[in-house]
Amino acid sequence: MGKKLLLIVGLIALAHAGYSAAQHRVFIRLTEQQFQTLPADIIFQTLLAFLACCIGSVQFFGRFKPILITAEWQNKTWDTLGNRPSFMTFNHRGRYLYRFLQASSST
Amino acid sequence: MQAAVEKLRKYRDENYRCHDEVLEIWQKHLSQRNLSSLGDEKWLILEQVLKSALQCNQLDVADKCTEILAKQFKQTSRRISTLYAMSYEARDDYDRADKIYQSLSQDNETDSTVRKRQISILKAQNKIKDAINELNGYLQLYQTDVEAWSELCELYLIEHDYAKAAFCAEELLLINPHNHLNHERYASIRYSQGLYEVARSYYFSAYKINSSNIRTLYGILLTSMNLMNRNLNTTSTTSALNRDENLEYISWAKDKLIEKYKEQSNQELTSIVDISLQNLMTG
Numbered sequence: 001m002g003k004k005l006l007l008i009v010g011l012i013a014l015a016h017a018g019y020s021a022a023q024h025r026v027f028i029r030l031t032e033q034q035f036q037t038l039p040a041d042i043i044f045q046t047l048l049a050f051l052a053c054c055i056g057s058v059q060f061f062g063r064f065k066p067i068l069i070t071a072e073w074q075n076k077t078w079d080t081l082g083n084r085p086s087f088m089t090f091n092h093r094g095r096y097l098y099r100f101l102q103a104s105s106s107t
Numbered sequence: 108m109q110a111a112v113e114k115l116r117k118y119r120d121e122n123y124r125c126h127d128e129v130l131e132i133w134q135k136h137l138s139q140r141n142l143s144s145l146g147d148e149k150w151l152i153l154e155q156v157l158k159s160a161l162q163c164n165q166l167d168v169a170d171k172c173t174e175i176l177a178k179q180f181k182q183t184s185r186r187i188s189t190l191y192a193m194s195y196e197a198r199d200d201y202d203r204a205d206k207i208y209q210s211l212s213q214d215n216e217t218d219s220t221v222r223k224r225q226i227s228i229l230k231a232q233n234k235i236k237d238a239i240n241e242l243n244g245y246l247q248l249y250q251t252d253v254e255a256w257s258e259l260c261e262l263y264l265i266e267h268d269y270a271k272a273a274f275c276a277e278e279l280l281l282i283n284p285h286n287h288l289n290h291e292r293y294a295s296i297r298y299s300q301g302l303y304e305v306a307r308s309y310y311f312s313a314y315k316i317n318s319s320n321i322r323t324l325y326g327i328l329l330t331s332m333n334l335m336n337r338n339l340n341t342t343s344t345t346s347a348l349n350r351d352e353n354l355e356y357i358s359w360a361k362d363k364l365i366e367k368y369k370e371q372s373n374q375e376l377t378s379i380v381d382i383s384l385q386n387l388m389t390g
Contacts, residue, residue, distance in 0.1 A: 078288055081122075083123070084258050086254055087230070087254065089230055
């Protein structure tokens with residue numbers, strides 16, 4: 001939830017900074033001054049909102065993956081890798097093992 | 108219930124082979140409930156439970172699952188037909204299963220699951236040679252199928268054809284060079300062939316990828332032992348040099364092994380490990 005909020009606040013702040021900049025230009029034109037730079041608070045708000053958007057969107061779209069390519073397999077064991085479900089066969093110990101278990105649990 | 112569904116999903120996605128647990132979860136938490144709130148996942152769970160039931164020979168559970176699935180998806184569904192055929196397989200009725208698979212593959216020759224099932228039927232009947240032939244034909248069409256290469260490797264190992272099994276393991280290494288288990292498998296096959304030099308270098312590469320793999324350390328230890336013993340018989344000038352090198356590897360692997368066991372366990376076990384390592388090195 002916090003990530004979402006950060007992203008939304010960042011976007012709104014960015015839009016607001018853009019709107020303030022436009023307002024400033026209009027104000028300059030009406031008072032017939034020479035335009036030099038934007039006021040520092042608008043620049044500061046833009047940068048801050050940009051940062052918030054960056055962090056927010058990075059957090060928002062899923063987790064980071066480990067950068068090492070071998071990390072994906074690090075905790076895998078032969079138990080899962082050696083299992084090949086599309087070649088499963090049924091005439092193995094399971095048949096006798098579970099028949100026995102069933103019989104012993106019902107008596 | 109949520110936890111049960113999540114556990115089943117994990118088992119399904121990551122290829123776990125614990126069919127008894129799946130059945131237990133099904134009977135304890137899910138079989139009495141209305142699963143329609145799960146949406147389409149319900150059918151996946153039913154299929155999973157059905158396969159597990161067949162593995163554990165709980166045919167009544169399996170039949171119940173097929174009944175529900177068949178009601179939903181009609182008889183014409185290819186996947187349902189495959190499941191029916193699998194339940195015939197579990198009853199050792201291979202002819203009937205094969206008939207279903209044959210008619211399915213006539214409809215659609217590119218269906219890889221059906222071809223894989225036909226190969227597994229051959230394997231179940233212990234016709235390993237035929238299964239190998241079929242699987243080779245299959246792999247000419249689908250060369251990137253990891254599961255099939257792995258199966259072919261296993262079948263060659265059953266036939267003790269190490270050279271061909273090693274070829275399959277090489278293919279798997281090429282497909283996924285970052286998996287330490289592939290390196291370990293290749294090394295172990297080479298070890299079985301007696302090519303200790305090659306085996307040791309692949310054990311080392313597996314260790315480089317994943318240093319928590321205990322088997323590779325044992326591999327390094329044993330290959331070095333074997334190389335040293337082999338060189339004892341030949342009295343050449345290089346053998347002394349080789350001996351020192353091998354001794355270095357052996358003591359390194361031994362130290363690492365003891366270190367690993369100390370990280371994991373209590374004092375009692377480490378003394379047992381010490382003794383068994385000594386036995387390995389003298390024998």
